[in-house]
Amino acid sequence: MLFTPTPIGFVRSDYQQTAEVPKGFGARHDAEGVLEVKPEFEPGLTDIDGFSHLFVIWMFDRSQGFELLGTPPTDTRPHGVFATRSPKRPNPIGLTVVELVRRDGCRLHVRGVDMLDDTPILDIKPYLSSVPADTLRRGWLAEAEKGQY
Amino acid sequence: MLFTPTPIGFVRSDYQQTAEVPKGFGARHDAEGVLEVKPEFEPGLTDIDGFSHLFVIWMFDRSQGFELLGTPPTDTRPHGVFATRSPKRPNPIGLTVVELVRRDGCRLHVRGVDMLDDTPILDIKPYLSSVPADTLRRGWLAEAEKGQY
Numbered sequence: 389m390l391f392t393p394t395p396i397g398f399v400r401s402d403y404q405q406t407a408e409v410p411k412g413f414g415a416r417h418d419a420e421g422v423l424e425v426k427p428e429f430e431p432g433l434t435d436i437d438g439f440s441h442l443f444v445i446w447m448f449d450r451s452q453g454f455e456l457l458g459t460p461p462t463d464t465r466p467h468g469v470f471a472t473r474s475p476k477r478p479n480p481i482g483l484t485v486v487e488l489v490r491r492d493g494c495r496l497h498v499r500g501v502d503m504l505d506d507t508p509i510l511d512i513k514p515y516l517s518s519v520p521a522d523t524l525r526r527g528w529l530a531e532a533e534k535g536q537y
Numbered sequence: 538m539l540f541t542p543t544p545i546g547f548v549r550s551d552y553q554q555t556a557e558v559p560k561g562f563g564a565r566h567d568a569e570g571v572l573e574v575k576p577e578f579e580p581g582l583t584d585i586d587g588f589s590h591l592f593v594i595w596m597f598d599r600s601q602g603f604e605l606l607g608t609p610p611t612d613t614r615p616h617g618v619f620a621t622r623s624p625k626r627p628n629p630i631g632l633t634v635v636e637l638v639r640r641d642g643c644r645l646h647v648r649g650v651d652m653l654d655d656t657p658i659l660d661i662k663p664y665l666s667s668v669p670a671d672t673l674r675r676g677w678l679a680e681a682e683k684g685q686y
Binding site for chain 2: 391395445471472477517524526
């Protein structure tokens with residue numbers, strides 16, 4: 389085994405079930421929530437307040453098994469799991485970019501939550517730089533959007 | 538335990554040791570390398586060719602233990618581990634944005650590698666959108682840069 393994943397904390401979110409999370413084109417991801425870091429890890433949050441955006445690495449803990457090919461809600465054609473954000477992945481790891489609204493001790497109030505309540509958090513990292521919009525290509529997703537609109 | 542991490546493949550990189558990876562201000566991350574996905578996961582790469590950039594989630598397999606506070610190469614002051622990219626993390630998970638140059642079967646030729654050769658890959662996801670540059674704040678890192686230049 390590579391390592392033993394341990395939760396550094398849990399997500400507090402209004403979403404109790406997958407069906408409640410907005411998906412597909414035009415889905416707004418401005419839901420607020422809290423990243424509740426375990427008190428023993430609080431020193432690890434030192435100076436995090438200065439960052440506007442964070443990467444949150446978390447676990448799809450209510451997903452079972454994986455599918456190498458699947459049809460996402462945004463398309464009618466199947467795509468490879470590594471070309472989608474499907475929860476049914478070989479390693480059930482999720483990644484979300486959130487905006488840090490404020491920190492309250494070991495509670496990070498954030499915007500952009502798409503995780504379910506009680507989701508285990510594996511890691512938090514500062515979001516340092518972006519790919520310039522004019523160099524970004526979004527594959528099948530851009531094609532599917534064109535087809536739809 | 539949350540789940541048992543399994544490598545979906547390995548990074549092929551020119552970097553054999555941590556000291557070889559460019560770090561600090563002005564570090565260029567344009568090294569080319571290969572994400573060598575295991576043949577049994579190749580169907581999961583279907584349609585990945587259309588994306589210009591990918592998130593690679595990988596394991597710091599040559600790092601041991603963690604430090605909640607540490608001084609990164611870019612500063613003289615200690616910062617919380619979750620406000621840095623330090624390898625000494627509670628869950629030794631790394632995250633890198635790479636540019637997909639071309640796909641050759643289960644080998645993804647990419648640019649922007651900062652991982653060591655043989656690094657286990659946990660997941661690959663499409664990079665879908667960026668935080669606009671004018672809304673991004675980079676905390677202690679921006680301060681440290683100002684101090685230096």
